[in-house]
Amino acid sequence: MERPGPVTRPLGARDSTTPLASLPSTAGLRDRDRFAPPRRGVRILLAMMGTTGLAGGLWLAATPTTASAVDVFGALRMPGEAAVIVGHRGDRAEAPENTMPSLELAMDRLDFVETDVRLSRDGVPVLFHDVDLERVTGDARSVAELDLHELRALDVGGWYGPDYAGERMPTLEEFLDELTRRDTAQALVELKADWDRDEVRTVVDLIEMRGLRERVVLQSFSLETLFALQQVSPTTPRIMLIRELPAEPVALAERLGVIAFGTTADSVTAVPGALDALHEAGIAVLCYTLNSHERWQEVSALGVDGIITDQPSELDEWLALTAPGT
Secondary structure, three states: OOOOOOOOOOOEOOOOOOOHHHOOOOOOOOOOOOOOOOHHHHHHHHHHHHHHHHHHOOOOOOOEOOOOHHHHHOOOOOOOOOOEEEEEOOOOOOOOOOOHHHHHHHHHHOOEEEEEEEEOOOOOEEEOOOOEOHHHHOOOOEHHHOOHHHHOOOOOOOOOOHHHOOOOOOEHHHHHHHHHOOOOOEEEEEEOOOOOHHHHHHHHHHHHHOOOOOOEEEEEOOHHHHHHHHHHOOOOOEEEEOOOOOOOHHHHHHHHOOOEEEEOHHHHHHOOOHHHHHHHOOOEEEEOOOOOHHHHHHHHHHOOOEEEEOOHHHHHHHHHHHOOOO
16 A cells, blocks of 8 residues: 655744743753663653643744755655665774774765764763763773863774774764765764753754755754754754654654654554654654664564664665665
8 A cells, every 4th residue: 555645744943932941851861871761751741742732832843854854764664665774883893883984884885874972071072872981991981071182092992803903082073074075975963961052053063064964863862952952953854762652753753843763673563553653744763773684674564764783784785685676
């Protein structure tokens, strides 16, 4: 059966009559790298949408993003169609995560690369996943405790193998410069933890200065960060990362002005009809972090739009064999 075309809905800025202070607080929801979404905050937000939003009409976004889900990911998928491949922290099967060798491999081979951004103590956006540095560098301190020059003194590649000893932590600026040198590469950039408006403006400015708005999608688990992005740059495409989709995901997507959800495969199967409802509203669904043929088969059969994986080359080969037209 042919899926109906997406409904055009304006997704974007918070209505100026709704102050950010009146929205549910995200205090206590800071990212501790457990991939846990702000579940209570989402429930509060949805409850408020069901009352205030319907009564006053304040929840409808006023400014559309410049790029829709279809613009970014192509036609939303039907069951069995090949999903977009996203290299998780670069190509981790070939090089250490979130280093320039890993990220450049993914840029050269894939349509999309995913990376994580944190702020150094002196406010510089750097590429690193964990809260603390211990797993990768052996240093028990956090990224936020060190200035950029201190972070750049650490070895972020030696843990992976001797060939990568001496690799330094990249800045977001370095990453975006490399993205600019490739005509078709696109990126999903996750803002880790909670960012305020001034902090997200730093990231948005780096993207805008390079003319990359149409090629970089910002994403976060944090409601505070997503609201800050919506205020600072409502036309920048955004994704909400969430472990469990709510019962009414379209309403949440419209409130936040996002073009997609990044979620788990279990979440998509746990909410019957959610994927179809989101597609009908023009909203994409990506699943993370899937590294087996069984999981790829499961989500491809559902019709998800993107697969985030640590094994992008293997997934590419698998899709070539299993999905027609790839």
